[in-house]
Amino acid sequence: MYAYRLPCEAFRPHEVGGYWVADEPVDAIEQVVLDDLVAKHAAACIELRITPSIWPFWRRVATSTVEFSGSRLRNSAPHPDQFG
Numbered sequence: 525m526y527a528y529r530l531p532c533e534a535f536r537p538h539e540v541g542g543y544w545v546a547d548e549p550v551d552a553i554e555q556v557v558l559d560d561l562v563a564k565h566a567a568a569c570i571e572l573r574i575t576p577s578i579w580p581f582w583r584r585v586a587t588s589t590v591e592f593s594g595s596r597l598r599n600s601a602p603h604p605d606q607f608g
Contacts, residue, residue, distance in 0.1 A: 529554035540593045
């Protein structure tokens with residue numbers, strides 16, 4: 525996996541918390557190889573969970589008071605209601 529470092533001057537915060545966007549294309553200034561991601565999470569004291577479905581968690585988020593975005597949910601397994 526790779527992380528691409530981008531010039532921060534081109535970005536501004538998006539209206540939804542946690543996102544930064546650029547209004548024009550930007551070129552990466554560095555490519556960083558990310559290996560052994562489980563070890564990196566452990567070293568950073570980040571809890572890592574494996575879940576068979578994101579949907580129970582998503583329902584709790586969507587009914588909470590926190591700001592959220594579900595823009596990447598299209599990459600998850602189908603919602604159980606879609607199995608019809």
